[in-house]
Amino acid sequence: MKKTIKLSDKVIIEIKKDIASGKLKKGEKIPAEPELMGHYAVGRSTIREAIKTLAISGILKVQQGSGTFVVSKIKDETLSQRLKRADFEEINTVRALLEKEIVKLASKHRSETDLTTMENLLQQRKKAIEEQQQKKCAEADIAFHISIAKASGNQVLSDLYENFSSVMRNFFELRDAADIKHFSNSQHLHEALFEAIKKQDPNEAEQLTINILANNY
Structure with a gap:
């Protein structure tokens, strides 16, 4: 049976995968909200929740007026x-x-x-x-x-x-x-x-x- 998972958690998993694979690199700006909404087929609130969680964990950084940037690589994981x-x-x-x-x-x-x-x-x-x-x-x-x-x-x-x-x-x-x-x-x-x-x-x-x-x- 497949697990039930929040939409924001799905977005978090996908963003982490992109960072781990190098698709999104440290220091780079991630796509804007509208593009992320279209890519993941979710609403604005889901995208914002995912970004907030990743920012709290230190993986992303939200800079007002500039956008959201990758500030931490996902590597050397246990x-x-x-x-x-x-x-x-x-x-x-x-x-x-x-x-x-x-x-x-x-x-x-x-x-x-x-x-x-x-x-x-x-x-x-x-x-x-x-x-x-x-x-x-x-x-x-x-x-x-x-x-x-x-x-x-x-x-x-x-x-x-x-x-x-x-x-x-x-x-x-x-x-x-x-x-x-x-x-x-x-x-x-x-x-x-x-x-x-x-x-x-x-x-x-x-x-x-x-x-x-x-x-x-």
Whole structure:
């Protein structure tokens, strides 16, 4: 499921991308409001909100009578900072690549302790669904997938996935309570994924992960 995002946040992401790519360079004046409105297909208030946010963060500077200028490059970002300005499709594509590899490795390297952790988190996820606790369900879902990453036996891959999970947590928080049905609809797939990892079947685990991702669960 795609996240709900404010129009001004979309404009902020696009302006940051243009600065990071060099399309807008430090010291340059950005296009005037009417041009930005046409380019992003949004209203004046949305453009002003985006510019205000970027100015507060020190990326842009508004000079009365002269216009708005880029005053800071976007470079040498940490991975977490880069992920925060990525859009959902970018995140989901990399998430898919990571998760397919993680479940295969976890199927080979999981320990009994790993399995116990996964099973407990699945139970927490199920209980949260039954109680209609969307936030608790999201937390249990993320923790379940992190536990699989830790079971992969690859610390770098596990750390990388945890960085992605922090971004996915933000996406989940933007869903309203009614969207708990997306968690409910995929509970059986997550339970099947656990069983595949338990019986050390990497091919089945990968296919189940593909099914989960295909439905944006």
